[in-house]
Amino acid sequence: MGINEELIETARAMVAPGKGILAADESSGTIKRRFDAIGVESTEDNRRDYREMLFRTAGANEFISGVILYDETLRQKGADGTQLVDVLRGQNLIPGIKVDAGAVALPFAENELVTQGLDGLRERFAEYKQLGAKFSKWRAVITIGDGIPSTYCIQANAHALARYAALSQEAGIVPMVEPEVLLDGAHSIERCHEVSILTLRTLFRELAKQRVLLEGLVLKTNMVLSGNQASNRAPASEVARLTVDCFKQSVPASVPGIVFLSGGMPDDEATINLDAVSREAQKVGVPWEISFSYGRGLQGAPQKAWSGKAENVEAAQQAYYHRAKVTAAARQGAYSTAMENS
Ligand code: 13P
DSSP: OOHHHHHHHHHHHHTOTTOEEEEEOOOHHHHHHHHHHTTOOOOHHHHHHHHHHHHTOTTGGGTEEEEEEOHHHHHOBOTTSOBHHHHHHHTTOEEEEEOOOOEEEOTTOTTOEEEOOOTTHHHHHHHHHHHTOOEEEEEEEEOOBTTBSOHHHHHHHHHHHHHHHHHHHHTTOEEEEEEEEOOOSSOOHHHHHHHHHHHHHHHHHHHHHTTOOGGGOEEEEOOOOOOTTOSSOOOHHHHHHHHHHHHHHHOOTTOOEEEEOOTTOOHHHHHHHHHHHHHHHHHHOOSSEEEEEESHHHHHHHHHHHTTOGGGHHHHHHHHHHHHHHHHHHHTTOOOGGGGGO
């Protein structure tokens, strides 16, 4: 199989019908914040125990196709000495790796960020390939506020995303390109719609310029939402209509799949909105698989249930299994709130 065929096959498997992706790629700082919230110290062993528990959850692979890892996890061994990558492979889960080095201040652009991490990336990809990564992720953030985002910020982030995506494909690793228009702010859903379209159009222009194979990538992005401080937040039906419209205006049909981040939406909202978007997509007809790649949306409940105690492992795995199951149902437009009590 040629490199392109392999990329296409992996990208399709990542968005296989009925399945989504677990984002477990929290950086050291982020996982510390999550652990602080449940009173667990963020040690290497605790991070391993927690993540291994998720990866070994029996039956979750019916709903989950792959997992995004942080650098540490890709190199880590489970409690019994098995590489965690092999634990994933044993469960038929595709291993992925977060490769960006985080967002930093964009010079001469107040309150705007650009994602860094391109230096040495070709060499890092060669190593990640050796370690077993089949896909990668790079997150760019676009902030809505007074007079922002600037075209400069959208351009700079799209350029970096495309540079990253080309290097990833060159290494035979599927890029998951993630432009995230942030939920933070008091903006209207219409403003999010407009900014998301502009961001995605700019991104796909840049991907084309940099010769990225569209069939061999996955787009990870935000739903079109009212800001979290908006006084009148749009309902799920409006989220669905404007999200699908945004993609129709900006995402080429050859992209195999679009997956959502949960972005700080509460679990129930992340599920209900995904269900509404899936129903809308089925109604109007779309060329892409539409799915999820949630971090907080899948992990909030199991983190709370676990709270760092070995005796809670079973309850935490049940909580994770349940969120994976209902989110996968929502991805097919087959969710109902009654499922929450099953
Ligand atoms: P959330 O679903 O918690 O937003 O995380 C997804 C992710 O990978 C952000 O980069």
